[in-house]
Amino acid sequence: MSGKIFINYRRGDDPGNTGRLFDQLEDVFPRDQLFIDVDSIPPGRDFVHVLEEQVAQCDVLLAIIGKNWIDARDEQGLRRLDNPDDFVRIEIESALKQDKLVIPILVHDGRMPRADELPDTLRPLTRRNAVRLTHERFKAEAQGLIKAIKQALEDEERRRQEDAARRQAQEQREAEQRAEAERQQARQAAVAGLSADQIAKAEELAHWDFIKASENAQDVRDHLARFPGGVTERFARARLEEVTWIALGATPRLDQLTEFLSEFPAGTHAKAALARRAVLEHDEAAKREASERAQREDEAWTAASNAGDVASLEAFVRDWSASRHAGAARVRIKALGSAPSRRALVWGGGAAGLAVVSGWLIWMAQPRSIELQGPVAKRVKMPPPVEPQPPSARTYPLTPRERLIRTFTGHESSTFTLVLSPDGRTMFSDSGDKTIKLWDIETGENLRTLTGHSGPVWGIALSPDGRTILSGSEDKTLKLWEVATGKVLRTFTGHDSGVTSVALSSDGRTALSASEDKTLKLWEVASGKELRTFTGHTELISTVAYSPDGLTALSAASDKTAKVWTVATGAVVRTFEGHKDYVASAAFSPDGRTMVSASADRTLKLWEVATGSELRTFSGHAETVHTAAFAPDGRTILSGSSDKTLRLWETASGRQLHMFTGHTGDVYSVAFARDGRTALSGSGDFTIKLWDLTGL
Numbered sequence: 115m116s117g118k119i120f121i122n123y124r125r126g127d128d129p130g131n132t133g134r135l136f137d138q139l140e141d142v143f144p145r146d147q148l149f150i151d152v153d154s155i156p157p158g159r160d161f162v163h164v165l166e167e168q169v170a171q172c173d174v175l176l177a178i179i180g181k182n183w184i185d186a187r188d189e190q191g192l193r194r195l196d197n198p199d200d201f202v203r204i205e206i207e208s209a210l211k212q213d214k215l216v217i218p219i220l221v222h223d224g225r226m227p228r229a230d231e232l233p234d235t236l237r238p239l240t241r242r243n244a245v246r247l248t249h250e251r252f253k254a255e256a257q258g259l260i261k262a263i264k265q266a267l268e269d270e271e272r273r274r275q276e277d278a279a280r281r282q283a284q285e286q287r288e289a290e291q292r293a294e295a296e297r298q299q300a301r302q303a304a305v306a307g308l309s310a311d312q313i314a315k316a317e318e319l320a321h322w323d324f325i326k327a328s329e330n331a332q333d334v335r336d337h338l339a340r341f342p343g344g345v346t347e348r349f350a351r352a353r354l355e356e357v358t359w360i361a362l363g364a365t366p367r368l369d370q371l372t373e374f375l376s377e378f379p380a381g382t383h384a385k386a387a388l389a390r391r392a393v394l395e396h397d398e399a400a401k402r403e404a405s406e407r408a409q410r411e412d413e414a415w416t417a418a419s420n421a422g423d424v425a426s427l428e429a430f431v432r433d434w435s436a437s438r439h440a441g442a443a444r445v446r447i448k449a450l451g452s453a454p455s456r457r458a459l460v461w462g463g464g465a466a467g468l469a470v471v472s473g474w475l476i477w478m479a480q481p482r483s484i485e486l487q488g489p490v491a492k493r494v495k496m497p498p499p500v501e502p503q504p505p506s507a508r509t510y511p512l513t514p515r516e517r518l519i520r521t522f523t524g525h526e527s528s529t530f531t532l533v534l535s536p537d538g539r540t541m542f543s544d545s546g547d548k549t550i551k552l553w554d555i556e557t558g559e560n561l562r563t564l565t566g567h568s569g570p571v572w573g574i575a576l577s578p579d580g581r582t583i584l585s586g587s588e589d590k591t592l593k594l595w596e597v598a599t600g601k602v603l604r605t606f607t608g609h610d611s612g613v614t615s616v617a618l619s620s621d622g623r624t625a626l627s628a629s630e631d632k633t634l635k636l637w638e639v640a641s642g643k644e645l646r647t648f649t650g651h652t653e654l655i656s657t658v659a660y661s662p663d664g665l666t667a668l669s670a671a672s673d674k675t676a677k678v679w680t681v682a683t684g685a686v687v688r689t690f691e692g693h694k695d696y697v698a699s700a701a702f703s704p705d706g707r708t709m710v711s712a713s714a715d716r717t718l719k720l721w722e723v724a725t726g727s728e729l730r731t732f733s734g735h736a737e738t739v740h741t742a743a744f745a746p747d748g749r750t751i752l753s754g755s756s757d758k759t760l761r762l763w764e765t766a767s768g769r770q771l772h773m774f775t776g777h778t779g780d781v782y783s784v785a786f787a788r789d790g791r792t793a794l795s796g797s798g799d800f801t802i803k804l805w806d807l808t809g810l
Contacts (some may be wrong), residue, residue, distance in 0.1 A: 117267035120172035128180035218244035234561035529796030544571035586613030754781030
């Protein structure tokens with residue numbers, strides 16, 4: 115701490131205790147903070163002024179009072195305190211006059227003087243609380259004094275800092291006032307001799323300079339209203355759009371987006387607003403469609419239930435296999451004694467069946483008699499056995515309905531990303547309903563729901579060991595979750611707009627995120643520290659992925675390009691150009707040599723990563739292709755589209771192998787099972803579906 119301590123004493127009055135006290139103070143305070151003697155006063159100087167200057171530099175004065183202090187005499191026998199030129203008197207008077215902290219120190223039978231024993235100028239000393247230092251407890255009592263001095267010095271230092279801050283603020287205000295006065299004078303001088311039009315422009319520019327940094331949209335609107343058609347209108351309109359867009363926040367309502375687009379139809383944020391509005395409109399439409407579908411389902415169940423016959427109930431199960439009433443329908447069919455299943459058909463007085471071989475339905479004869487159930491309760495003699503025909507001779511591919519294994523329901527909005535666990539038994543999904551869900555793939559049961567984001571969740575990635583999952587949201591954050599408990603372990607902040615996609619490195623130590631703010635960011639997972647920002651795209655980035663070796667990253671963006679980056683430096687290695695509309699997603703092949711991109715131009719493209727060459731275009735989807743993924747062996751690619759279909763393509767030829775139908779909304783995400791025999795899809799109809807790929 116700063117501040118000085120002035121020790122006032124009379125040399126002939128108990129110098130031993132004064133020395134002991136000085137030694138105690140020197141153990142605590144630096145020597146340059148202690149002042150005990152005025153060794154010399156320069157010739158010709160007023161010694162009173164010199165002493166006052168020395169006292170003025172100190173914050174605390176210790177007045178040492180021994181037993182002879184009050185009645186000390188000079189050579190003429192006069193009391194020293196009565197002499198106006200007595201150094202002890204001058205120092206104490208100066209300290210009292212400057213309102214310093216004066217502490218009387220009573221040593222060796224010294225006592226506090228009475229007011230009538232002191233000159234008028236010293237009488238305020240009698241009102242100062244004294245400290246006694248006795249021979250027996252000198253050290254302990256000195257420590258108490260030192261503690262009080264420390265507190266006094268700290269208080270004085272704080273007061274000085276506050277005074278300095280007030281002076282600085284006052285000087286700043288005065289400087290600003292002088293500068294403003296000078297600006298006003300300059301404006302008045304500049305206005306002199308100008309035309310009315312020139313004056314109006316000057317006023318407009320001055321007002322714009324005053325409000326251009328305002329984050330209040332009304333300030334900008336007032337400026338536009340005050341200066342219509344002015345020279346700053348273009349800048350003001352751009353600023354108004356910016357502050358209006360910011361004011362919408364992370365989760366604007368549909369009516370707010372519509373109003374924004376009506377005011378700024380061609381603005382810099384118009385495309386992002388259109389995209390968000392499209393999602394909200396789609397979600398609203400999906401909700402209506404889901405509600406209508408639920409109503410149709412209930413009506414169908416009511417009709418089948420009222421009919422009460424096997425045929426009606428089987429028709430309901432066939433048409434509404436994922437219905438919540440399907441189980442009840444099957445129970446009633448069994449109770450009624452169902453008719454032969456669709457794989458037991460009566461033909462020519464005998465029985466025939468459909469067998470599943472390598473994913474194909476094969477017509478084959480049954481070389482035995484069967485027991486018909488239901489209304490027909492008699493045995494039928496079978497004709498002689500017929501050799502079954504080989505699959506190549508008479509095979510029928512499974513229909514889309516037969517390819518559908520299971521439908522997962524529970525989300526209240528669109529599903530954007532699907533991730534399978536390392537053992538393939540469970541999967542995670544994210545959604546516009548701000549949640550992440552964990553599912554049992556075999557049963558379709560929702561095992562856990564993770565909540566914590568304040569906006570739609572647009573991307574998820576699972577750690578290699580399956581213990582944690584990373585998510586990215588429109589609320590501009592990433593979150594790391596503990597899978598076992600659903601607890602948020604860490605929140606990553608740094609993006610200026612929504613996080614559209616996330617990816618984890620193969621060792622789980624780093625993560626990548628893509629954002630509407632046109633950047634990618636590299637993060638240290640253990641600490642949440644931002645390591646690097648990647649810039650290069652000119653519009654929002656829709657997806658990001660690590661290469662299989664983890665050395666490079668792949669991104670796709672609304673600027674119609676995809677890019678490969680070096681993770682270690684953030685440098686762009688290659689840019690892929692060729693799509694005619696925004697690129698919705700991109701993915702590396704399992705060996706990392708090629709990548710596939712999906713676009714709003716209704717196509718997929720296969721690229722050679724090393725050269726950037728376009729190898730093949732996949733055409734067939736009728737609307738935007740939102741997502742694409744390679745099969746584990748890389749031989750096929752699965753895509754999802756706004757045309758509500760999934761399509762399986764042969765990578766080498768670009769030939770479409772199969773089209774899957776069943777979703778009633780856009781297909782935003784696809785994922786292969788680790789064995790490649792099944793696949794999952796997530797949709798704007800709020801559902802996830804599991805599909806059979808065997809035999810394709």
